[in-house]
Amino acid sequence: MRRADRLFQIIQILRRSARPITASMLAAELEVTIRTVYRDVADLIAQCVPIRGEAGVGYVIDRDYDMPPLMLSTDELEAAVLGAQWVADRGDPGLANAARDLLAKIANVVPDHLRPFIADPGVGAAPARATSVDGLDMARLRAAIRAGCKVRIRYRDKAGRASERVVWPVIVGYADTVRLLAAWCELRQAFRHFRADRIEAAVFLDERFERRPGDLRRDWKCHFEAERGVRLP
Structure with a gap:
């Protein structure tokens, strides 16, 4: 993994977690040494990324921090397709339509070489069995x-x-x-x-x-x- 990709991934891991993440947890997910994590986090903080850390507790990132939109990786794209497929098949009508709209929007913004991952994906959710009828909206x-x-x-x-x-x-x-x-x-x-x-x-x-x-x-x-x-x- 390129260092730039690793730095971005550290931010993503911290953003998706509701709890502090330790350096050892980051190292295990990124498949690097703890020393590399310490160095990467220090570089991110030096670039004004609002990461806070406490010994024995872990790192957290300011919830108000946002980044410019970045291109999805193929794994992220397939994860989005798989999740949207599941919701489109099993969600209530409102969410099912939203899932289909989401796939259409993603298809409109990704580069041409990534569109086959949406139009002809290599992942798929198993067909749902008959779903019971909800008694409320x-x-x-x-x-x-x-x-x-x-x-x-x-x-x-x-x-x-x-x-x-x-x-x-x-x-x-x-x-x-x-x-x-x-x-x-x-x-x-x-x-x-x-x-x-x-x-x-x-x-x-x-x-x-x-x-x-x-x-x-x-x-x-x-x-x-x-x-x-x-x-x-």
Whole structure:
């Protein structure tokens, strides 16, 4: 890997991580020595890239830092194509159309020699099985999550019991055949997960919940990781 590419990759690794990244982690991913990482990071800082580091903790980059758009590598392009294929096949109608639009936009800006990676890709997502029908408007649900607004739902559980509750939507999970809403439930005063196909009705409220969406999402991730014994990205 060219040094210029490595410096760019260090920035990309730091930008995509929500947690500090140690020099040893960078060295392992870049397949270089820790000493090389120290030198590269020092050079980036000297070029006014806002990277901060603390011994024993790791490096972080200022979240407001931005760079001019750079050309995608073939691996990055194939990753984008594969992800867009998956979403186009399994996402709700709004996201599926957005995924197709994304591929069209990428195809319009990449050089001619990279367009075959989109028109005739060497990667592909397996065809989806029949997806259950959502019981609410997923585009409006995603908008409610972004705005931090409450939703009143009528839900029928696996045993057929119906209930009405007001929830604070946190995140929508997209599985192969079903979509799941993770939310704080005012009725249970706890995080709950609801299958979208079991939501029989939904009213999108203008009332905002008493937490910042990002803070609520972090609390849900901690809850999920503790409950399932897994670490979310």
